[in-house]
Amino acid sequence: MRRECNVAVVGATGAVGKEMLKILEERDFPIRNIRAIASERSEGKTLKFAGEKIKVEKLDSSSFKGIEIALFSAGASISREFSPKMVKAGAVVVDNSKAFRMEEGVPLVVPEVNPQAAKSHKGIIANPNCSTIQLVVAINPIHKFAHINRLNVSTYQAVSGTGKEAIEELKKQTEQWIEGDEIIREVYPHQIAFNLLPHIGNFLPNGYTEEEMKLVNETRKIIEDENIAVTATCVRVPVFISHSEAVNLQTEKKITPAQVKSILMNAPGVILQDKPEENIYPLPLETAGKDEVFVGRIREDFSTDKGINLWIAADNLRKGAALNTIQIAELLIKENLI
Amino acid sequence: MRRECNVAVVGATGAVGKEMLKILEERDFPIRNIRAIASERSEGKTLKFAGEKIKVEKLDSSSFKGIEIALFSAGASISREFSPKMVKAGAVVVDNSKAFRMEEGVPLVVPEVNPQAAKSHKGIIANPNCSTIQLVVAINPIHKFAHINRLNVSTYQAVSGTGKEAIEELKKQTEQWIEGDEIIREVYPHQIAFNLLPHIGNFLPNGYTEEEMKLVNETRKIIEDENIAVTATCVRVPVFISHSEAVNLQTEKKITPAQVKSILMNAPGVILQDKPEENIYPLPLETAGKDEVFVGRIREDFSTDKGINLWIAADNLRKGAALNTIQIAELLIKENLI
Numbered sequence: 001m002r003r004e005c006n007v008a009v010v011g012a013t014g015a016v017g018k019e020m021l022k023i024l025e026e027r028d029f030p031i032r033n034i035r036a037i038a039s040e041r042s043e044g045k046t047l048k049f050a051g052e053k054i055k056v057e058k059l060d061s062s063s064f065k066g067i068e069i070a071l072f073s074a075g076a077s078i079s080r081e082f083s084p085k086m087v088k089a090g091a092v093v094v095d096n097s098k099a100f101r102m103e104e105g106v107p108l109v110v111p112e113v114n115p116q117a118a119k120s121h122k123g124i125i126a127n128p129n130c131s132t133i134q135l136v137v138a139i140n141p142i143h144k145f146a147h148i149n150r151l152n153v154s155t156y157q158a159v160s161g162t163g164k165e166a167i168e169e170l171k172k173q174t175e176q177w178i179e180g181d182e183i184i185r186e187v188y189p190h191q192i193a194f195n196l197l198p199h200i201g202n203f204l205p206n207g208y209t210e211e212e213m214k215l216v217n218e219t220r221k222i223i224e225d226e227n228i229a230v231t232a233t234c235v236r237v238p239v240f241i242s243h244s245e246a247v248n249l250q251t252e253k254k255i256t257p258a259q260v261k262s263i264l265m266n267a268p269g270v271i272l273q274d275k276p277e278e279n280i281y282p283l284p285l286e287t288a289g290k291d292e293v294f295v296g297r298i299r300e301d302f303s304t305d306k307g308i309n310l311w312i313a314a315d316n317l318r319k320g321a322a323l324n325t326i327q328i329a330e331l332l333i334k335e336n337l338i
Numbered sequence: 339m340r341r342e343c344n345v346a347v348v349g350a351t352g353a354v355g356k357e358m359l360k361i362l363e364e365r366d367f368p369i370r371n372i373r374a375i376a377s378e379r380s381e382g383k384t385l386k387f388a389g390e391k392i393k394v395e396k397l398d399s400s401s402f403k404g405i406e407i408a409l410f411s412a413g414a415s416i417s418r419e420f421s422p423k424m425v426k427a428g429a430v431v432v433d434n435s436k437a438f439r440m441e442e443g444v445p446l447v448v449p450e451v452n453p454q455a456a457k458s459h460k461g462i463i464a465n466p467n468c469s470t471i472q473l474v475v476a477i478n479p480i481h482k483f484a485h486i487n488r489l490n491v492s493t494y495q496a497v498s499g500t501g502k503e504a505i506e507e508l509k510k511q512t513e514q515w516i517e518g519d520e521i522i523r524e525v526y527p528h529q530i531a532f533n534l535l536p537h538i539g540n541f542l543p544n545g546y547t548e549e550e551m552k553l554v555n556e557t558r559k560i561i562e563d564e565n566i567a568v569t570a571t572c573v574r575v576p577v578f579i580s581h582s583e584a585v586n587l588q589t590e591k592k593i594t595p596a597q598v599k600s601i602l603m604n605a606p607g608v609i610l611q612d613k614p615e616e617n618i619y620p621l622p623l624e625t626a627g628k629d630e631v632f633v634g635r636i637r638e639d640f641s642t643d644k645g646i647n648l649w650i651a652a653d654n655l656r657k658g659a660a661l662n663t664i665q666i667a668e669l670l671i672k673e674n675l676i
Contacts, residue, residue, distance in 0.1 A: 150641050154492035154584040156534050156573065178516055194577050195623040196494050198584075198635050198649045203614040207595060207637035216641075229641035233584040233649060235494065238576050239532050246492040246536075246571040248586075257545060276541040285533040297536050299545035303488050303554075303567035311536045311571060 003333055004032040008067045008091070010082065011074030012036035012047060012056060015164040016096060019322035020071055025050050029326060030333065035067065038074070064089035068338055069329050072096060073321065087123035092338045094328045096127040096321055098210070101218060108221050111327040112268040113140045117224075118331055125328055130320030131155050131211065131234065131243055132218040137293040137319070138312045139249060141267040142260055143223060146306075147252035153215055153232040156244040157200060158284060161316050162187060162236075170238055188236070197236040209234055242284035243320060244313040251306045257298045260308055264295050269319070274298050282313035290315055291323055341671055342370040346405045346429070348420065349412030350374035350385060350394060353502040354434060357660035358409055363388050367664060368671065373405065376412070402427035406676055407667050410434060411659065425461030430676045432463050432666045434659055436548075439464040439556060446559050449665040450606040451478045455562075456669055463666055468658030469493050469549065469572065469581055470556040475631040475657070476650045477587060479605040480598055481561060484644075485590035491553055491570040494582040495538060496622060497530060499654050500574075504530070508576055526574070535574040547572055580622035581658060582651040589644045595636045598646055602633050607657070612636050620651035628653055629661055 007024065011017040017038070024031065036047050036056045043058040057063070059074070061082060070086045072079050072095040079099040086093050100106040107117040108126045113136050118125055128136070131153075139148060159166040166187045173193035176183050183191050190197055201210030208216075215232040237244075264272045273282050274296035282294035293314040301307025314320060332338045345362065349355040355376070362369065374385050374394045381396040395401070397412070399420060408424045410417050410433040417437040424431050438444040445455040446464045451474050456463055466474070469491075477486060497504040504525045511531035514521050521529050528535055539548030546554075553570040575582075602610045611620050612634035620632035631652040639645025652658060670676045 152490055152586050152639075152641065154571075156494070156575070174512060175516055178513055189617040190621055191623055195621055196575065196577060196582050196651075197621070198582075198619050199614070199617065206640075207614065207635070209614075231586065231639040231641040231645065231647060233492075233586075233635065233647055235582075235584065235649075237494070237534065239534060244534050244536075244573075246573065246584075248490050248569065248571075276537070276545065276547075279527040279537065281536050283528055283533055283535070285529055297545070297571065301490075301569040302544075303490065303569040307569065309569060309571055311573075313534075 004030045005068040005333065005338065006033045006066050007031050008035040008037055008070045010037045010059060010070055010072045010078070013038045013042040013045065014073060015160055015167065016073040016317055016321040019317045020073065020325060021047060021049050023318065023322050023326050027326065029330070061085040064091065067091040069094065069332065071325050071329065073325070083124055092121065092332055093124045094127055094325050095124055096325050098129065098214065100124050101126040101128060102221065108218060109328050110136050110222055110324060111331050112137050114222050114224060115331055118328065118337055119335065121337065127321065127325045127328060128218045128222060129211070129214040130161055130316040131157060131245065132215055132222065133320050133324050134243060134293045134312055134314035135215065135245060135247065136219055136222045137269045138264070138295050138310065139247065140223060141263045142249065142255065145259070145263055146255040148228055148249050149252055150229040150250040151219070152248040153230070154246045155232065155234045156237045156239070157234060158239040158241050158243055158316055159192060159236065160241050161243065167240055170240065192236060192238055194238060198233065200234040200236055239284050241288035241315055241317060242313050243316040244282065244284050244311065247310040247312060248301055249308050250304055251308070254306050255308060257300055257308065260298050269293055270295055272296065282311055284313050287313045288315050291318055293319055342368045343406040343671065343676065344371045344404050345369050346373040346375055346408045348375045348397060348408055348410045348416070351376045351380040351383065352411060353498055353505065354411040354655055354659040357655045358411065358663060359385060359387050361656065361660050361664050365664065367668070399423040402429065405429040407432065407670065409663050409667065411663070421462055430459065430461060430463070430670055432465055432663050434465040434663050436467065436552065438462050439466060440559065446556060447666050448474050448560055448662060449669050450475050452560050452562060453669055456666065456675055457673065459675065465659070465663045465666060466556045466560060467549070467552040468499055468654040469495060469583065470553055470560065471658050471662050472581060472631045472650055472652035473553065473583060473585065474557055474560045475607045476602070476633050476648065477585070478561060479601045480587065480589070480593065480646070483597070483601055484593035486566055486587050487590055488567040488588040489557065490586040491568070492584045493570065493572045494575045494577070495572060496577040496579050496581055496654055497574065498579050499581065500525060505578055508578065530574060530576055532576060536571065538572040538574055577622050579626035579653055579655060580651050581654040582620065582622050582649065585648040585650060586639055587646050588642055589646070592644050593646060595638055595646065598636050607631055608633055610634065620649055622651050625651045626653050629656055631657055
């Protein structure tokens with residue numbers, strides 16, 4: 001018999017929260033009761049779920065009783081304040097913020113890569129950052145075969161990674177540009193329509209952005225190998241959904257492009273899209289709405305003796321956030337971890 | 339006394355050709371007579387130059403007499419057919435196509451980097467590819483100080499690199515998207531509005547695109563160092579003007595980000611834009627229309643012991659094409675090479 005759970009989505013009205021509700025429904029997640037929780041601003045709004053209307057409740061720690069799985073996507077400060085209370089009230093939290101990702105003892109899980117890590121959870125499991133998830137799904141099978149020593153990633157990240165206000169900003173700025181009106185900036189410090197911003201997250205003293213350091217640190221934690229050297233440049237691009245990544249990797253053992261293709265063809269959660277002669281390669285526009293991580297443009301990097309280039313694209317709201325969170329929740333049920 | 343020349347622009351009605359005429363005028367290039375040459379389709383059209391109207395002539399090798407400097411930007415096959423005839427008629431050709439770039443004996447020149455190469459010309463001087471020019475202007479000063487062993491470049495290239503039809507396509511697709519109309523593709527095999535195409539130029543048997551191999555081969559020829567190992571991933575982005583590049587370089591001699599900044603602050607043709615704490619870094623939108631190569635996001639790459647990350651942006655129609663061509667022509671006059 002399938003174990004049914006009481007599930008709460010915290011941050012239910014955001015870009016990722018909405019996607020979570022959609023995916024819970026699509027995947028027929030075993031739900032006894034669902035609660036949509038958001039900030040006071042959204043209290044009383046209704047959302048559709050499985051043909052029924054559910055009322056949005058405001059976040060209130062006195063009402064957490066009975067929740068068994070809580071999916072958080074309401075920002076790091078909300079997670080820091082309310083996740084421990086949720087755990088105290090008896091739930092397991094899968095948290096999609098940066099709050100606990102690098103905390104020792106908190107598993108950081110991508111089910112295709114390190115499902116075993118979930119077993120040691122103490123109430124909170126962290127969902128990695130969007131750009132990291134798609135990277136590790138694609139490279140972990142290569143790492144297992146050839147051991148990756150060094151990774152250099154340049155990202156091309158969609159505005160939906162910032163949230164629904166940023167989706168609105170790209171739309172509005174595009175319309176303003178078409179109309180010849182003044183371009184209004186509210187979310188980003190510079191115009192994003194027809195532009196690129198090499199700036200995702202705050203800048204740190206070492207000159208990297210938070211997003212770049214997430215790729216560096218989270219990759220190592222998920223792959224469980226502190227020796228993988230990673231560097232990254234993260235760039236926001238005028239695309240709505242799906243992050244793309246140009247990845248250069250150097251391995252311990254020589255691996256050919258043909259071997260990489262054959263490994264990725266059978267890798268969990270990966271779709272190989274690599275027929276350049278037919279104009280087939282991953283495109284963010286076409287991966288939007290899909291569950292898998294798409295990989296193509298696999299080539300030897302002949303600037304070094306054991307190098308490979310890849311091009312990766314995946315839906316940042318789904319595999320990069322909501323879907324991976326729900327896959328973790330499914331893992332919890334399957335492995336009796338709640 | 340200033341030496342005045344008879345100048346022809348071949349491909350005068352294209353995106354780069356128009357920019358050439360604009361820049362010749364802006365820089366007060368010493369012109370005795372200017373001729374605008376294009377395909378039969380454009381014959382008889384008028385273009386403005388220095389307050390006067392000039393009639394577009396069709397390309398006809400019987401009428402090359404008297405031309406001293408010919409600036410070609412009409413595609414490789416036109417260059418292959420007509421450049422030798424132009425040289426025979428007495429002109430020096432500065433060619434902005436790929437036709438002669440890698441040909442032995444033909445100088446491939448970026449005036450800030452290898453002006454000396456121009457001296458050995460035999461009638462044709464090649465202008466490098468747009469993405470290469472901005473790269474070498476930024477990295478050559480670093481190479482001189484620390485010797486670059488390896489370069490990995492991910493590009494973010496504007497549609498104007500494809501030509502004026504592609505500028506039109508991005509505009510139209512954006513309007514179609516706003517209106518909710520069907521998105522029509524004519525220039526690119528996939529939608530470019532709100533999308534990314536990891537595909538610039540044709541695919542080669544080694545899995546690289548022509549554009550990627552241009553970065554590999556032209557960089558070595560211009561820097562005059564066959565030992566620089568280069569790999570690249572080239573991506574078309576929905577930006578109108580200015581190419582951007584995420585560059586990772588590994589050097590022979592250790593160089594710090596502070597040293598890179600101090601070197602680039604005094605480098606010819608470079609503007610350092612690197613105050614991330616004030617949201618100052620190169621943006622394609624802001625470099626459009628500018629002559630210089632903008633560099634920022636300079637950081638140590640701590641995934642290796644002697645690595646540096648950079649972010650570069652420059653106007654692909656100006657420094658990446660028309661301006662560099664005209665700078666070569668200026669060099670020819672200055673050094674008495676015509």
